[in-house]
Amino acid sequence: MDRSQILRATAFVLLLLSFFVSLPGADAIGVNYGMMGNNLPTPEQVVSLYKSRNIANMRLFYPDSNVLNALKNSGLGVVLGTFTDDLQKLATSPSFAAEWVNTNVVPFASSVNFRYITAGNEVIPGGSASSVLPAIKNLVAALGNANLKIPVTTAVATNVLAESSPPSNGVFGSLSVMSPLVEYLQANSVPLHVNVYPYIAYADNFPSIRLDYALFTANGVVVQDGQLGYSSLFDAIVDATYSALEKAGGPNVEVVVSESGWPSGGGATGATIENAKTYNNNLIAHVQKNVGTPKKPGKNIETYVFAMFNENQKPAGTEQHFGLFNPDMTEVYQVNFTP
Template identity: 50%
Template sequence: MANRSIVFMAVIALFLAVLIAIPTSVHSIGVCYGRLGDNLPQPSDVVNLYKSNNIGGMRIYDPYQPTLQALGGSNIPLIVDVPNEDLQNLASDASAASDWVQNNIIAYPDVSFRYIAVGNEVIPGDSAGYVLQAMNNIQSALSANGLQGQIKVSTSVSQGVLGTSYPPSAGAFSSDASPYLGPIVNFLASNGSPLLVNVYPYLSYTGDMEDISIDYALFTSPGIVVQDGQFGYQNLFDAIVDAVYSALANAGGSNVEVVVSESGWPSAGGTAASPDNARTYNQNLINHVGQGTPKTSGRAIETYIFAMFNEDQKPAGIEQNWGLFYPNEQPVYQINFS
């Protein structure tokens, strides 16, 4: 009997070891689904395209009813944005926030809501003062429905909220952003919510091509480029994310996770924008995020690629060329999410 118990325990230990060895990156990559195009597929076709490509999450920029209906029963984890133009109303009127949650969350029990992004890149700016109160009101509405542990409330900020980003250990929020982000970081820490950050090495590279190499931006550097104390950085994505972690710690949020709510590379329309560079960046991003950054080694970085489609109603140039797919659902370049 004792031998049988030992064998049983060994089998259990082996099973647990296999579970631990399964890569954490399997569900860590999603794709942002923007709709600023006059020729895009129907939402039901878009959801099928996500499924057929094994895309592990979706971000939408407003609670568009046909998209929410199409997502029902799909089990695709979802970030849904509160549009920037709604922030003032939801901040000033708790009942409006309650109605928003009722109409856009509670009404879709078969949708796998993960985060509510209260505004996108409004800090700092004219609407920044509304963000925290709108977050509080949305959080209260979720709590009233027993969903506070299931759906997390945050806001999405650009990497431009960093006043200092080099070296990553010196990361700090700018003087313009800090007055808003300080209290928001306290909210996130109190509620176990992440900070959603749009991380674009492309923009850093094209803004400072003298000091930043394209290899560092595309994850193709053969070795360490930036040594920062005990941490060595081989790519710019990790450096930006860890600068945000440093800024969060400086703001009292050392326990706040970073979720990368947008990242990508354009395939046309501007400097270094080509299908080859876009494929290189996005495929390397998919392959990399399961490993974590030097500060978060071994912990997958939940990341959403921008964007699903080229959108022809955006300004001409790179803005129209961030898509993984053309509106006819054909790939702009080959990429593998598996």
């Protein structure tokens, strides 16, 4: 092979690599990094594991300086949460919000790619619900004072929906909380983070919900909603959320799926390694294809799988079996993150 052939071959390889790096959906998948275990790897080992498995993004439920230091210059996108116990102070004290930002964000902002900050996780509905929007506003102001532009939102469970079936009927309960929140997100072009668990819907309604509908394996339409047909429960839940957002004054608010997963054990209905493997691989493939949902075809759905590890300090049962990896970093089952 002469020099010109080598150069052409090298250029082709580089072009091919750039294609794979920029594939739509390649950065749409992340994994939740829970730390409720006394036998988990070091943060440095965890960051290396994310990178070795082509996992683009990490979600943290609360700030941890050891993890944030390990994330410096890693290239991973990071969603950073707040402690629920901090919400009231974040909501009522601009100085506490400034302290939170100056402690947990500013020292890392130049070397950590913060995608979002989430004020609370699954606190709407609940006693802390009214603190969410004021906390978001104070955090945004504190970030602005630090010359940082990081979107701030919150993560909700799907029990925030008073109605979800069929998807076009989706509507929020707790409208006194959700409507102002949605209007704020709409005005500031910030997505709502939603924890979407077809497993929970399936297990709670067994046998009325079909397993193939929950696992992305149905061969045809299972639920018809007007002109739209649904073959996966995941899409149905996401579209019910979009319907609720429209009715609450947020027709342009996007959804980020901040949690979705399936337990591989714990003794409950459907909690098996085979089902977990099927669900999570199909979920990742579905998101990476950028097919969207019936209501939002072709729309990228940024999604975070729950969770990186089996965590032994969670409540006994399925809660301890959502991990893709064991604490020794061996796979619970094989999952493919490569687009």
